[in-house]
Amino acid sequence: MGNADLRDIAHIEDVAFGDLSGVVAVDAHNWLYRYLTTTVKFTGDHRYTTEDGEEVANLIGIVQGLPKFLDNDLTPVFVFDGGVTDLKDDEVAKRRAAREDAEERRKEAEERGDSVEAARLEARTQRLTDTIHETSREVLRLLDVPVVEAPAEGEAQCAYMNRVGDADFSGSEDYDTMLFGGPRTLRQLTSKGDPEVMDLEKTLADHDITQEQLVDVAMLCGTDFNEGVRGIGPKTALRAVKEHGDLFAVLDARDADIANAERVREFFHSPPVTDDYAFDTTITPDVDAARAYVVDEWEVDPQEVERGFERIEEALTQTGLDDWT
C-alpha cells in the first residue's frame, strides 16, 4: 500500500549529534534494512556474503553503525519485530511482489552484462532472513547492546518506550513511530551527517490537530495497514480532517471507503506493546569476542569492520575518562 509522504506536515528539525544524549529505541528491522540495501554497497567482487552465500552485510552495518551512537552519548536499544498483524497482509504481499520483480529484472540485467544495473537492482531484492536476525542478535549480545522483543510492530514498541520515558527517542526512518504516539523520533541514523528529530507535539501544534486526527490524516493518505483514498494526499487529508473533524466524517462527506478502517485506527491508537523488558544503559562490549564472531565465524573481510571495532574501543575508553571529570 503506497505509503503517504507525511514529510510535508511532520515537524522535523535538523539537530547536531553532539547536542543529543539519552536512550534511543531503534526499530531494528528498519535500521538493519538500511544497511542491507543502501549503506553497504554491492560493488564488483565485494560480495557481502559467506562462501555459502549467507548474507553478512548486517554484521558490517552493526559494527559500522554502532560507533555513531557510542561517540555521541546515545545508548541504542534495538527493538525487534514480533508477529505481523493480518492488517499488513496486503502490504507484505506487495513488498514480496516488488522483490520478485526486482529479482527478475536483476537476472535480465546480469544476462546482458549490465553489472551496474544488476547491483542496483540487487539492493531491492534484499530481505531480512532468519539468519540475518540471528546473527544480528548474536553480535549485539557480544557488544552488550540491549535488545527488546516487541510483541508485534517494532515501531509501536519504540513509540511506547519513548512515551513512558524508558527511551528518549525512537529511531526510525518513517512516520509510524509518530502515528503510534512516539513523542520524538530520530531520523537519518544510518546516513552520513547529522540526524533530524521529528516531534509529535510540535507536529500537532503546527496544524492544531489532535493525535487521533493525525492518525486519520495518515490513514486517508494510506499506511502500511490500509490503502488510502484515491486523490487524497497529505495536504488534502489535513484540510479535510480539520474541516470535518475525523476520518469517518471525511469518508462520509466524500462517499469514500477504507477497508478495515476501524481496526486500523484502533491499531494505531493502542497497538500491542509490552512493558516486559529491562536493560542496562551502561554498554560494555566484548570487542574481541565480537571481532572473532564477525571475522572468523562469519568470514567478514576484516577491513570492512576493523575501523568500526576501533571506534567502539575508543568510545569505551572515552566513557571511562568521562567518569573522572
Next chain:
DNA sequence: TTCGAAAA
C-alpha cells in the same frame, strides 16, 4: 528517490 503528466 526523483520527475513529468494529469487532475483539480
Next chain:
DNA sequence: TTTTCGAAA
C-alpha cells in the same frame, strides 16, 4: 498553480 499519481532509474 497546487497536489497527486505512476513510471523510470
